[in-house]
Amino acid sequence: MGRQPCCDKFGVKKGPWTAEEDKKLVNFILTHGQCCWRAVPKLAGLRRCGKSCRLRWTNYLRPDLKRGLLNEAEEQLVIDLHARLGNRWSKIAARLPGRTDNEIKNHWNTHIKKKLIKMGIDPVTHEPLHKQANPEAAPCKNIKYDGDQQEIPNNNYAQASSFSSDSSSTTLTESSEPVSDDDPLMSYILSNTFLEDSTWDFHFPVMREEYCEFGMSSSEGIGDDYFGLGRFNDVDLSALDMSNKH
DNA sequence: AAACTCGACAACCGCCTGTGC
DNA sequence: CGCACAGGCGGTTGTCGAGTT
Numbered sequence: 001m002g003r004q005p006c007c008d009k010f011g012v013k014k015g016p017w018t019a020e021e022d023k024k025l026v027n028f029i030l031t032h033g034q035c036c037w038r039a040v041p042k043l044a045g046l047r048r049c050g051k052s053c054r055l056r057w058t059n060y061l062r063p064d065l066k067r068g069l070l071n072e073a074e075e076q077l078v079i080d081l082h083a084r085l086g087n088r089w090s091k092i093a094a095r096l097p098g099r100t101d102n103e104i105k106n107h108w109n110t111h112i113k114k115k116l117i118k119m120g121i122d123p124v125t126h127e128p129l130h131k132q133a134n135p136e137a138a139p140c141k142n143i144k145y146d147g148d149q150q151e152i153p154n155n156n157y158a159q160a161s162s163f164s165s166d167s168s169s170t171t172l173t174e175s176s177e178p179v180s181d182d183d184p185l186m187s188y189i190l191s192n193t194f195l196e197d198s199t200w201d202f203h204f205p206v207m208r209e210e211y212c213e214f215g216m217s218s219s220e221g222i223g224d225d226y227f228g229l230g231r232f233n234d235v236d237l238s239a240l241d242m243s244n245k246h
Numbered sequence: 247a248a249a250c251t252c253g254a255c256a257a258c259c260g261c262c263t264g265t266g267c
Numbered sequence: 268c269g270c271a272c273a274g275g276c277g278g279t280t281g282t283c284g285a286g287t288t
Contacts, residue, residue, distance in 0.1 A: 014257080014258075015282085016256070016283095017256090036273075036274095038272090051258085051273095054274075054275085055256090055257065056257085059255095059257085060256075087278085088277085089277065101275095106255050110253065110255080111254090248288105249288085250286105251285100253286095254284090255281100255283095256281085256283100257282095259280090260278090261275105261278100262275085263273105263274085265271105266272090266273105
C-alpha cells in the first residue's frame, strides 16, 4: 500500500488564493497559531491542501515579510551565501530577514543568474565561465557546505569590472563594492559562527526595531509572538489587502 | 487595438528528512 | 530497525501584467 497523499486530492482547490481564503487562513493562525498543517484547512474551513496553506502563510501572509525587490546588499549576500551553500535556499533565506526561500530562489533565477552570466561568471560554480572549458578549473562544482568549510570560491565579483547588466540594474562598482570578508560584519555573517548560531535564526525574524514600529516593546515581540502574530492584533483584517495581485 | 512575447513571481509537485511508535 | 506520517525543501510550472510588434 502506498503512502497516503498529504491531503485528499478530491475537492481540494488549487491555483491562486483569494482574499477570502487568505483571511480565513490568517484568522485561523491568529487564533490557534501554527499547529498541524494537515488539519489547518479543515479547521479553517478551507478547501486547500495543508501544504498549500503552509506555503501561502510562509511565503505570502507572514506578517514579518518584506515585500519588493532585494536591495543591493541583500543581493550580494545572496550571491555570497550561494557560493558557500549552493541551492540551499532555505538556509540562504534564514540569513535574510523578512525574505523567503521562494522569493530568493525566484530572484536568483530571474535576476542574479542573468547578471552573473553577463559578468562571465557561472552561476552554479561561481567560477569564470571561460574556465569551464577546463574541467579541472571548476573546483566549486557541486559545492557542498560541510559545516567546516570556510573558504569562499575566488572572489570573481571583485575581479569583474562591473556588476551592471543594464542601466536600471544594480551595479557593483567602486561606489558599491562587492562585499568581502574584509568587512567585519559581513565576515561574521558569512562565518560559520554566524551560520551555526541559532540565536540568529531569521526564519521568523523578530527584529526589535520592527516591533517598535508597531508600538510593541521588544520583549513583547518575542515568545508568544514568535510568529510575529502580535502585529496583527491592531490590524483590521478586512482592511488588509491580501488579495493576490493576480 | 490586437496579437504576441517576455519577465516576474505565486503556487504546485515530488522527494527528502526528522520524529514517534 | 522498520514503518508511517508531517513538515520542509528545491525544482518546475502556471498565471498574469507589461512591453513590443
